[in-house]
Amino acid sequence: ETxxxxxxxxxxxTRGQQVTLxxxxxxxxxxxxxxxxxxxxxxxxxFQYYREEENGRGNFPPRFSGLQFPNxxxxxxxxxxxxxxxxxxxxxxxxxxGSTYEQYFGPGTRLTVT
Amino acid sequence: xxxxxxxxxxxxxxxxxxxxxxxxYDTSENxxxxxxYKQPPSRQMILVIRQEAYKQQNATENRFSVxxxxxxxxxxxxxxxxxxxxxxxYFCAFMKPRTGNQFYFGTGTSLTVIP
Numbered sequence: 001e002t003x004x005x006x007x008x009x010x011x012x013x014t015r016g017q018q019v020t021l022x023x024x025x026x027x028x029x030x031x032x033x034x035x036x037x038x039x040x041x042x043x044x045x046x047f048q049y050y051r052e053e054e055n056g057r058g059n060f061p062p063r064f065s066g067l068q069f070p071n072x073x074x075x076x077x078x079x080x081x082x083x084x085x086x087x088x089x090x091x092x093x094x095x096x097x098g099s100t101y102e103q104y105f106g107p108g109t110r111l112t113v114t
Numbered sequence: 115x116x117x118x119x120x121x122x123x124x125x126x127x128x129x130x131x132x133x134x135x136x137x138x139y140d141t142s143e144n145x146x147x148x149x150x151y152k153q154p155p156s157r158q159m160i161l162v163i164r165q166e167a168y169k170q171q172n173a174t175e176n177r178f179s180v181x182x183x184x185x186x187x188x189x190x191x192x193x194x195x196x197x198x199x200x201x202x203x204y205f206c207a208f209m210k211p212r213t214g215n216q217f218y219f220g221t222g223t224s225l226t227v228i229p
Binding site: 044045107 | 118147149151156157164205209216220
């Protein structure tokens with residue numbers, strides 16, 4: 001059973017650009033959540049996808065959007081990047097039929113906006 | 115809104131000793147879940163222990179145990195027989211079911227185990 005993977009590991013973008021981050025869920029998991037972790041802070045919930053539909057959203061602007069695919073992999077898209085978007089972006093997947101609090105985290109993507 | 119507070123930004127403990135990390139939270143809910151997650155320097159978050167609010171018995175996982183005080187909204191983590199591999203950031207988290215399963219995390223406590 002493979003774990004949650006994320007790509008790329010690191011990314012540097014310029015303010016105003018757009019970025020796409022990718023997450024591959026653990027086998028058998030149909031729910032994925034995305035978090036933003038700024039330096040020295042705890043993760044902040046961005047949104048969650050369940051069976052390709054958005055299933056909850058935190059306090060993030062619409063320029064943060066996502067997709068979940070039939071194989072339950074997921075993307076996080078951020079448009080019009082701002083300096084404050086620099087952070088570690090984590091995704092976490094949850095299993096089909098399992099307790100909803102069983103979240104398995106990926107290693108994260110470190111995004112730097114200059 | 116739910117808030118989670120970890121008032122100890124950094125802590126250290128001697129190897130083999132016991133350490134307690136503090137966490138308080140604020141909610142008006144009666145049914146919820148609490149968690150401690152560990153984030154080692156390699157960054158991957160790992161679940162350490164969880165507690166259902168409706169359970170009065172404190173959760174225990176090997177060397178890790180919690181002291182859950184529902185009325186006081188307190189949820190501390192005790193690590194016994196500390197090991198070098200316990201060095202990590204520890205995050206306390208709150209989750210209210212059926213709200214998009216949104217997790218609320220504290221700001222973390224950086225724990226260093228000293229040989």
